[in-house]
Amino acid sequence: MKNNSIKEIVKEIKKLATPFIRRHTPANENTKYSPTNYSKFSNTNIMAMQHELQALGSLLSKYPGFINFLNKNYQTKVAVDLLEDVAKQPATVFVDGKWGNNTTKNLAAAYTLIYSLLDFVDNLNQLNVALTIDFSDNDLKSLQSLIDTNIKSENNINNKTPGQKDELASTGSQLLKLIQSSLAQLTVQLNKNPKLNTFMYDNDKPYQQIKNNVPDQNNKIQYMIDGKGILLNDLTDLASLQKWIKDNQVSLTPEQVINKLETDNKLLDTTPGY
Amino acid sequence: MSFIYENSQLLKQLLEAASQDQAKISRIAQAIPDPAKENLRSVLNNLKSQIKAQTEGQFIPSQDLSSDHFTSLNSLLAWMNGQGNAVKPKDNTPPPEGDVAYPNDNPQYYVNVEAVKNYLASLQNNAQLKNNIKFQVQLLKLIKEANQELNVQLSETPAIPQENPILDKVPQNIIPNNNLGNGDKDLTAANLKDRLAFNKWLSDNNISFQNGNNTFGKSTFDVGNVLDALNQRATDKFKNATTPDQEKSAKIYLQALQNLAKSINHQLANSGSSTSQSNNQNNPVVLNQLIKMTVFTVQNIDFDNIKLFNETYADWRNNLTISQMKDKVNQDIDNAKTMVPGSGDIFPLTNYDNFKQQASLNTYQLALTLSEIVDYTGRIMTDLIKVVKTKSPNAADYLEQQLAGPQQSNLRFLQQMQNMAKSDKN
Numbered sequence: 001m002k003n004n005s006i007k008e009i010v011k012e013i014k015k016l017a018t019p020f021i022r023r024h025t026p027a028n029e030n031t032k033y034s035p036t037n038y039s040k041f042s043n044t045n046i047m048a049m050q051h052e053l054q055a056l057g058s059l060l061s062k063y064p065g066f067i068n069f070l071n072k073n074y075q076t077k078v079a080v081d082l083l084e085d086v087a088k089q090p091a092t093v094f095v096d097g098k099w100g101n102n103t104t105k106n107l108a109a110a111y112t113l114i115y116s117l118l119d120f121v122d123n124l125n126q127l128n129v130a131l132t133i134d135f136s137d138n139d140l141k142s143l144q145s146l147i148d149t150n151i152k153s154e155n156n157i158n159n160k161t162p163g164q165k166d167e168l169a170s171t172g173s174q175l176l177k178l179i180q181s182s183l184a185q186l187t188v189q190l191n192k193n194p195k196l197n198t199f200m201y202d203n204d205k206p207y208q209q210i211k212n213n214v215p216d217q218n219n220k221i222q223y224m225i226d227g228k229g230i231l232l233n234d235l236t237d238l239a240s241l242q243k244w245i246k247d248n249q250v251s252l253t254p255e256q257v258i259n260k261l262e263t264d265n266k267l268l269d270t271t272p273g274y
Numbered sequence: 275m276s277f278i279y280e281n282s283q284l285l286k287q288l289l290e291a292a293s294q295d296q297a298k299i300s301r302i303a304q305a306i307p308d309p310a311k312e313n314l315r316s317v318l319n320n321l322k323s324q325i326k327a328q329t330e331g332q333f334i335p336s337q338d339l340s341s342d343h344f345t346s347l348n349s350l351l352a353w354m355n356g357q358g359n360a361v362k363p364k365d366n367t368p369p370p371e372g373d374v375a376y377p378n379d380n381p382q383y384y385v386n387v388e389a390v391k392n393y394l395a396s397l398q399n400n401a402q403l404k405n406n407i408k409f410q411v412q413l414l415k416l417i418k419e420a421n422q423e424l425n426v427q428l429s430e431t432p433a434i435p436q437e438n439p440i441l442d443k444v445p446q447n448i449i450p451n452n453n454l455g456n457g458d459k460d461l462t463a464a465n466l467k468d469r470l471a472f473n474k475w476l477s478d479n480n481i482s483f484q485n486g487n488n489t490f491g492k493s494t495f496d497v498g499n500v501l502d503a504l505n506q507r508a509t510d511k512f513k514n515a516t517t518p519d520q521e522k523s524a525k526i527y528l529q530a531l532q533n534l535a536k537s538i539n540h541q542l543a544n545s546g547s548s549t550s551q552s553n554n555q556n557n558p559v560v561l562n563q564l565i566k567m568t569v570f571t572v573q574n575i576d577f578d579n580i581k582l583f584n585e586t587y588a589d590w591r592n593n594l595t596i597s598q599m600k601d602k603v604n605q606d607i608d609n610a611k612t613m614v615p616g617s618g619d620i621f622p623l624t625n626y627d628n629f630k631q632q633a634s635l636n637t638y639q640l641a642l643t644l645s646e647i648v649d650y651t652g653r654i655m656t657d658l659i660k661v662v663k664t665k666s667p668n669a670a671d672y673l674e675q676q677l678a679g680p681q682q683s684n685l686r687f688l689q690q691m692q693n694m695a696k697s698d699k700n
Binding site for chain 2: 255
């Protein structure tokens with residue numbers, strides 16, 4: 001995966017996230033459902049890494065408000081859903097000590113998540129808000145090297161020896177632990193700061209309220225344009241007026257409707273006592 | 275009042291004035307607005323301003339603006355679409371002059387770039403939204419995306435002003451041990467941000483340093499000595515603070531000095547050492563050091579750091595329970611070292627195989643012992659956090675982060691090791 005843009009990563013995850021067909025998947029070391037090969041390829045370091053993936057998935061559910069914000073603004077939804085799903089699987093199913101597509105797919109999800117967290121921290125730093133997490137850009141590169149999905153690349157996990165896999169899994173575990181602690185570290189900082197804890201909750205109010213609905217009692221008066229009745233609610237904004245014109249097949253422009261209403265209702269005479 | 279009748283001219287004037295006044299009252303009564311007409315006038319004026327803005331290429335929203343409209347450029351354009359002419363659905367006609375088709379690969383809208391730019395700029399300057407940090411993050415992201423996708427060429431300059439309080443008023447000639455003598459040279463956190471900023475402050479203010487009878491100028495004094503003297507002033511400010519604001523400011527001052535000293539490889543002279551040797555209790559410098567200490571990390575358990583933290587705090591706290599917990603941790607550390615002969619003071623938490631290899635005899639017991647060390651140290655830290663919070667709510671943030679992050683991670687790892695060791699036995 002040469003291009004590390006978030007869109008590319010999401011695309012890769014979606015590609016990888018195609019469902020497994022349990023009974024018809026050929027048995028090989030990349031298949032989690034291959035009991036015959038279990039003892040041959042199962043590896044404790046890979047198991048530990050898979051445990052960390054599950055732990056990361058569980059951790060996400062602790063911060064629903066913040067994760068929802070990330071999902072909406074940093075395109076993490078696919079990744080978060082994957083990790084949360086894997087956390088719900090029994091350890092006996094997911095933690096099989098074999099590094100196949102399913103494991104790579106979840107590592108890519110972890111990558112998307114931490115990439116977005118770093119982006120979020122960067123954005124806040126740019127706004128002069130001091131936030132830090134332990135996960136570094138170098139850690140991000142190390143994690144990226146574990147999820148090469150190009151089957152022909154020598155970095156692809158399928159082209160690694162069991163010894164190399166062992167070593168990589170150990171690195172993977174460390175990085176996943178660091179993601180978990182960084183997420184916790186970040187949420188503590190958000191929670192503590194009254195200006196920032198808004199990120200932790202889904203209590204969105206509109207930033208700006210524009211449209212003031214006309215109170216019912218004022219909306220009872222019907223004005224007439226070309227024999228068609230128009231209410232104040234049809235005049236609260238241009239889009240509503242255009243809709244009224246279209247619905248009533250009135251052959252006037254919005255400006256003409258306004259002029260007519262002003263003239264008919266003597267609104268243009270501003271001298272007192274008219 | 276008989277003089278009125280004696281002056282017929284005055285009487286006439288009064289009557290005229292009264293009649294004019296009556297006319298005024300009458301006109302005011304007639305001018306009371308008809309509510310229905312006023313409502314109509316108000317909505318029509320609003321419509322006229324929308325049409326005017328539209329013809330001038332401005333975007334004026336007619337729908338509520340919420341966070342969902344600001345998640346991406348696409349969502350913003352979808353929201354703007356149908357509200358005026360700034361964004362219109364793409365049709366088979368060529369785009370109007372000044373508009374661009376967006377997105378490039380599969381255009382859905384004709385976008386008036388100037389209108390989008392003006393609207394985003396108006397939001398950047400919106401005073402009501404200036405302190406809404408969630409909005410500011412979304413806006414910053416949007417501007418980045420709009421710069422990239424629509425080339426709106428908007429500045430990403432932060433809208434939130436950086437807080438830069440004055441930490442000290444320093445005399446032009448700094449004399450060590452003359453701690454609270456105030457001067458007229460304002461020193462802010464920004465001046466202590468890094469070596470360059472500090473050097474600039476020293477030069478701009480022509481600061482000198484007095485050592486005994488000798489006075490040194492900027493080019494001859496050792497910056498480390500100046501930092502030591504300022505550190506002494508900051509420590510005294512902390513000790514003598516009488517309000518939470520003063521205490522907070524002194525802490526920022528101490529922290530900024532420490533960061534700067536670290537960046538130039540200077541070890542600050544410990545101004546509290548004279549009292550900390552015999553009795554640490556109530557010495558704020560000890561607490562100040564403890565709250566900045568890194569006790570837990572994800573990658574390993576550092577026995578030395580844990581011991582130093584626990585012993586220093588237990589000494590300061592002078593509390594039986596804390597002392598007992600400290601003793602328990604020390605005993606566990608000794609036990610762990612016995613279980614892993616030849617191990618150093620840093621125990622790596624890498625993976626199960628390494629862990630098992632190091633444990634050699636009893637993996638489960640080692641994981642349990644290490645868990646106790648991490649757990650009890652966490653409790654001691656929690657006590658310290660409680661104490662610090664009564665004085666300043668945010669001072670223990672760093673420790674709280676360690677408890678939420680690395681300490682929890684250590685505990686989870688050790689729990690995993692225990693589980694795996696159990697299943698190994700089975």
